[in-house]
Structures are given as C-alpha cells and as structure tokens.
Amino acid sequence: MLANNAPLPVLTPETEAFWTGGCEGKLMIMRCAQCMRRHHPPSPVCPHCYSERVAPEAVSGRAKIASFTVNHQKWLPDMKVPFVIAIVELDEQPDIRITTNIVNAPPETIHIGQSVQVLFEQHEDVWLPLFQPEKGA
C-alpha cells in the first residue's frame, strides 16, 4: 500500500541511490570527494567546486523539521488524508533539504525544529525516505 497513493519516481543513474538506499536502511546523499560538501538533488558534478568525484554516501538519517503542513486534500481519488508533509534539513549539513512525510506521530504534535529520524517504506523498486520523531523529541 502506497503511503499516500502518490506517484513513484522514475529511477535514473543519478537518483537511484537516493530512492533505493532504504533497501539497506541507508539514506544516500551525494558527496564530493574533493571539497567534501554534499549536494541534493543529485548531480554528476559538484555544484560547489565542479569536481566530478561525487558519489552517494550514507548519512545518519537524523534531521530537523524546517517546515511542515498537514495535507487534507485528496489530490488523487485513493489518497488517504490527512497526512503530514515536511521539509527536513539534515543534521550533517542543514542546507540539504528533503521533502518528506512525518509518520508515527499525531499531526498536532509536529513542530518546526523537531528532531526526526529517517525510516523507509518500500513500494515496488522504491524505498521512500520518511521521517518520524526521535524518541523524546
């Protein structure tokens, strides 16, 4: 069952690691071996130093909620509402943002700045990176 019955992404050589890393429980983000900075969405060239020595690397999966919204509208007939959409910023490098869902928490408890941890939900060949509040957050 899809999280929200939303459409899945097309996998490409650039994006495959991000969308399938959850198979091994890993959130994979592109990192440059030259300047060591990460970037997202994935690109074959580091946007900071233009090095091509970039590769996906696992991050901790810890992040903070930069903003969120509770979606109440069924954009597709089978969509299950309400659910929480959030932009989270990674603890390792806060300018890396991921639009995601916050799960396993009542919507009214979600807040900006909250610490969250990645978990994955498999649909076909895609592992969607979702987030849930860290214990005590």
Place this chain on the structure above:
Amino acid sequence: MTFGEKQVAITGIGQSEIARPSSRSALLLTIDAILAAIEDAGLTPADIDGLTTWPGRMDSDPGFGPVGTTDIKEALGLKLNYFAGGKEAPAQFGAAINAIGAIAAGLARHVVVFRTVYEATTRKQTGAGTAFGTARVPDARFQWQLPMGAMSASNWTALYAQRHFHDYGTTREQMAQIPLNCRRNAALNPKAIYRTPLTLDDYMGARMISTPLCLYDCDVPVDGATAIIFSRADAAGDLRHAPIRLEAVGSALHGRDSWDQRADLTSMAAFDAAKMMWSRTDMKPSDIDTAQLYDGFTILTMLWLEALGFCGKGESGAFIEEGTRIALAGELPLNTSGGQLSEGRVHGYGYLHEACLQLRGTAGARQIAKPVNTAVVGTGGGPLASCMLLRND
C-alpha cells in the same frame, strides 16, 4: 546603460470571457483575447510581427498549457519576425520579458504576448484535484515533491506559510485580508467568478486544504485567455490609447531553482526579481500607486509585498492587517480585479491586464479613486518570479 525595457510600451490589451467552464475551445478563447488586444491598440493582424507565450503548448498538461505559438501563427496567418513559447523562463512574465528583449533588440515591432488556461474544463474532464497523474515522475523538479503526496502548489506554498507563521508570528487572521480584499474588489468586477461577500468568519471556518492554507487561500481554476501587445515605444505614440511605459523589469533567479532547497523558506525568487527591478529605476516603493501581485496562494502575495519592499521582511502580516492599506481606497490598492482568488486563475496576465486598466483610468466601478500613474505587477512563486514596473507617460 540604457535598459531595453525603456524602449518598449504596452499599446493594447484584450481578454476573453473568464468561465468555469467555457463553452468555447481554448484556441477560440485565445483568438478572442488576441483580436481584442489588436483592436484595442488600433492595429491590424498584419501589424503583428512578434508572438510569445508562457508556458507554451503542453500536451502533457492541456489545462495549464493548451495553446502554443504555432496554433496562433497558423490560425491567424501571422507573419512573424520573432516568436517564443516555453516554460523554462522566469514565471508567467517570462513571455513578456522575451517580447521586451525582442523589441529592444530590433527583432520585432509589435509583439502579442498571450497566456491561456483551460483548467476548469480539464479538471471537470479528469475529476482530479491535481494535474499530476499517477504515472511515474521523471527526474526533474517535481520528483522531489510528488512521491511524498505533495502534489499541489498549495502544499509547497503551505510549507512557506507555516515557516512564516513560525518565524514572524503571522496569523490566519492577518492572511485572511488577502482573500477578503480580493472578494471586495471582485464584487465590483462583472467578470469575476466569485462576487458574493466573504467574511472573516467564513474564512476562519473554511475547510483546510494544507495547513495553514484553507480553501479561500487557493485560487480558482478557470478557462480564459489574456493578450497584451508590447510595442516599440517609437511606434506606440499614434495608436488608439496613450502608451503605458515599462519603467523597469525583474527576471532574476539567484537562489536555488527548487521549491524546497532555498536557504530561507520565507524567501523566494521574487526577492531576486524585485531587487533587479529596483536596480533599473530611480523609483522607489513609495512611488507606486497600485500593486497587482500573484495570489495563486495567499502567502505568495504576502511574500511579494515583502520582496518588493512595500514592507520589511516578515512584516507583511502587520502590513495587511485590517485590510485598509491594501483596499481600493488605501495607500496601496492591491489586486483590484479580485485577483486569481476571486476573479479567477487566468494565471499572471490578469494582473497585467488590470494594471493597464487602472493606469488608463478605465477600470469601471473598481477604478482606484486617486490618480494612478504607476503600477507594479509581479507573478510567480517559489523558484519562479518576474515583475514589472509600469507607468503612464
């Protein structure tokens, strides 16, 4: 440096009916608007040598991009020296910026710029609340939103609104003033879709779409077309109406081309475009008589007010509080046709059409009482933004 837009004027405006849905096809609505604009200018189709549109024809999304330049070129038999249509541009006014560039470069003399939407009809046909279907999302901008169920710009802009509420203490009561102001103005606009009074209680009790945005924070899909004629300033003087001059334009995108990666989630490309626009003129925000600013979602209008410097960063809630400042009789009348929230989502060019009516003094019952000699128009949200400063001679 002589900026190219100062060699350009707006000489004609036209708009089809605005309906949900229309009984006319998207192509016929577009032709209605274009022929009206040509007639309004006192030109003939033979005078038109340029044609631009945004986003161009999009067969993948026929409600959003139903008509392209080829359709119009062939339907009207135009002889074109310049034409362009496409969505990779700084928002809706990207087509206007293309026209201005073409005229300033001497490529064309009279350019028709048009925007057609057919979203009322297509939504009715598909029964869906979004133009995005269930097919896999390609590796492009929307791949990072759609799989998470964030399938509408109402979700993407709600994320900005929530952060604005958090950082600046903005409230729903404050945000309500954008749709309430639009509805008051729409009551004076016979073409507007929603003209019945809207109260703060109606707003506060409305169902949520994507918190903190409720039903009245989201614009209304319609069928309709708008056409504006941009002309070489030295070819504009002897036409039917006094030309409207382009004082400055803004088309910049310096931040990330992304809805979610921007460093400051309460900022948008509008801040880049607005800064560029003000750098091309000696005028200041205090010189502006009216603002017509994108209101696909209310928070976008508030961010445009901040981007353009009508108030400080984070201060738009206080700026619009009570609604008096942005009302028809206020110091900065805003979205005087009712905007996309009440007139209908003609998508960007409705603001330009309305600004021209107000500058000409022909806006009828909703004409701003004080003299209107300058207007700012701004379109787009997130990574999309373009704006123009218009003035009478």
